[in-house]
Amino acid sequence: MTASFFEESDDIQFGENAKTPDTDFSASRQSNTKKTVPLAKQDLTFSAIQNPETSLRELLKNMKPSFLIAEDNKEIVRQICISAPANFTNPSFLIKKENTTILLGTGFSEIEISGKTYPSFPDMRLPFSEKDSIQAWIILEEIINIELLEITLPVLDFPHIYTTRKNIAYIRNNIKDAKILEKCRFFEILGNENESQKIAGITSGITKDSKYFCLQFNSQIFAYPYSGTEHISAKTFEPTYTFSFASTGEVMVNDQNFVAGDIITFDGKSVKNQKMKFTFDAFYVDANSIGVQAGYVLKDRELLSQGGVVLFTLQEDVNLKTIQGHIFIDSRGFVHRHEVMSIHKELVKAIRMSYEQIRSSEPDIERGQLVQKLKKEITKYAYVLTGRTPIVMPVIIDTKTRY
Structure with a gap:
């Protein structure tokens, strides 16, 4: 079975979801059954003179999250899923494994709608069904907007944030609230020397030719094209099991051609094709009682x-x-x-x-x-x-x- 890819739909509706001290925001989201209107067809009333901070506060106040298409009919499988919406200038990657979700993103970015650019943040990229299971938000870019971070964290109640040492130092020096500081943890971004390092169950590395950025969660690896600090869409890549990854086409790493099904081993010094056998365990799919078993x-x-x-x-x-x-x-x-x-x-x-x-x-x-x-x-x-x-x-x- 191939990997499942989440695709963000355009069904986002604004208004009538303002959060008040007496409002259960998550409950109001899930109980809202009004017909959604495609985002591109709505008249967003952001003033051109508003700065990103004001716009973001307004968006947080009136936002309803996007929904997955036919979400209730999706099968739950024990696989990693990657999401890279094409309409975001800096794509995020939603990684799922059983009941655990990790948002791998490039911090705060921008979304372009009808020729206008608005500030974006992780909550807009996630369907509401993923909120409860998210375990970490990993920021990969080198520069983080402290003002947007201060606005978003208290409102969204996000889990631990993993970022670079440089960003952590910057956050500590600029955010005074100790409660927000507790949400920050280290995540080391590695250099271009084919290094690999395990941090909190995550092993990452960049191939020697700097073409691919690879992440391994426990025994599962996936990779996507790498170019400096810019992470390109990973739609053509499919995660597989047990120290291997495959793409829908051929991959060139260190002058070696790899095709779908090949097993690639990263040993910290080289990338090579390894012959080995492994067994895929069967998994059980039961869509009638999702979240119960x-x-x-x-x-x-x-x-x-x-x-x-x-x-x-x-x-x-x-x-x-x-x-x-x-x-x-x-x-x-x-x-x-x-x-x-x-x-x-x-x-x-x-x-x-x-x-x-x-x-x-x-x-x-x-x-x-x-x-x-x-x-x-x-x-x-x-x-x-x-x-x-x-x-x-x-x-x-x-x-x-x-x-």
Whole structure:
């Protein structure tokens, strides 16, 4: 599956979203269902004599974010996504991995609408669904506008900002508010000597010929053309897995040709084509309950697909602490139907034996602990019998002997 690219739509509407002390700004955004009007068709009333600071304050006050096209129908996949809207003079890159989003941008830039230029800021580039998951804003340009930064940070409540050491020093010397200073962290921009350095899980480097700027997040790498401090649109590049990147066409690095599917290794001194094997893990897509599944839910689904489920029910005399009657057992996706009877008989014997051993060694064991120990023992025995590890679900019903 190829990478998914976010494309900013032109559906941005201004007005009737002014933030007041009693207004929940994020709630008002999400509840606004009015039909949006293409941005180019709106009459923006910015005065030509307004400076960027005044214009930005007005924009922050009345802004509604842009929306992704058919956003509700998008599949959620475990991939990195890059966004580089073509209408921005300085493109930003939106990097996604599972529930984590990182905005990789060039600081504050400008947006041109109907021949007029207005100040832009990161919040305009993000769909509202990405706001809650954003973890960092990385500023790559060498010069940062302190006035715009002071305006935007308190209003947007942005997360940690990563920038160059030079910019950090400049921010510290010019912003007096300590709370804003807490939002700033270091992110080193490397030189043109094919260097690489790991900072907070991020490894970055520039190829020796200065053609490509490469970023690696954990074990995933992507790259895009590099020219000084100008970062060109990355639409033609697709991120891939496990220390590799591929482009939609050929890439020339250090006089070597690389095509889609080639694995490129960066060792700090050279860039070379490496032959290696790696496996892509399967991922689960469920668009009906986006944002609900936790990691353990997906793990259980994986176990169900691999080992199936075994359910057994037994009746326990609460006074005698013994099993009464038969043990009922059923399974799904565990063994072939021709083996069901024999395997179930063996499991019933194991259940009865395990129960008696647990009760004899711990007569006063609590019900919850008894269930967990039975589950553990039967899971082990099922693996010995079949080589599979099913999900085991014990059910114990209380009974009382009548005299």
